[in-house]
Amino acid sequence: MSEERTVGERTAGGMTARELTRAQKVQHTLMLLVTAMVWGAAFVAQSVGAEYVGPFTYLAARSWLAAAALVPVIAFADRRAVRVYGMTFAPKTAGQRRDLLLGSLMCGTLLCTASAAQQAGIAYTTTAKSGFITALYCVLVPIELSALGKKQDRRIWLCVILAVAGLYLLCMHGGEKLALGDSLTLLCALIFSFQILTVSHFVQRVDGVRLAQGQFIATALISTVCALLFESFRGSSLMAALPSILYAGLISSAVGYTLQIVAQRGLDPTVASLAMCLESVFSALAGWLLLGQTMTGQEMAGAGMMFAAIVLAQLFG
Secondary structure (H helix, E strand, O other), rough: OOOOOOOOOOOOOOOOOOOHHHHHHHHHHHHHHHHHHHHHHHHHHHHHOOOOOOOOHHHHHHHHHHHHHHHHHHHHHHHHHHHHHHOOOOOOOOOOOHHHHHHHHHHHHHHHHOOOOOOOOOOOOOHHHHHHHHOOOOHHHHHHHHOOOOOOOOOOOHHHHHHHHHHHHHOOOOOOOOOOHHHHHHHHHHOOOOOHHHHHHOOOOOOHHHHHHHHHEEEHHHHHHHHHHHOOOOOOHHHHHHHHHHHHHHHHHHHHHHHHHHHHHOHHHHHHHHHHOOHHHHHHHHHHHHHHOOOOHHHHHHHHHHHHHHHHHHHHO
């Protein structure tokens, strides 16, 4: 899932992103499809990691890796920016530095909470369910924007009805309440939706890659403290989870989110969101191919309704 689902159309220097040609739009859309595949496969990595270490330990390890991996990315981007624009995207005023710090703390806190809920939940549910429930942020964001006074298409409520009905079919099997894993993942989707709006606010003011690194650092610090306070692990457990952590930290976080930032700038937000929400489909495919997880007919119908709600939310939002 995405820590930066909505990326602004401006650079840190205040320059409007250039108009893309048709070929470039296709290229950027394909980049986002690759990003969705990377994120979808990350649900498998998280599911495997949850078998060995606690959610805060896993989150701390992947976040420190992601933050470190973005150091050379920022250095390269700055060198290129100097050649193209004659300046870097580093904050230059006290206000910009304050925005970067505040944005990193707020986005990182929300990211940490959402990711911990997702990581804890995936230990008790399948990757397919986790992927589809997490993707409900696509439905929740337009609703929250409407609550904040930003006009949304009234047909968004059709998406809400579809999503709730799909959630029922996906997760309810004769019981009267959501299972623990599904409930935690639903909480994750809600918190992610708040994080998306927070990122959308701050990315208009600061460099997106620096904001991504800042939120990774904040997430790493918070989750490290929580891991030390609430979890215990053996070195053998951490080594067993290491391949999963490496994928989540280096590929899903560092590469995935950097690809997203590069690809989404200048691309129509609706097209971008539609491409990225395919992570829910890729999570189901990855769970089937790599873990042998299957879905019943009822679960597939529910997943289909939820995916329809996610797509329509982007078209109506």
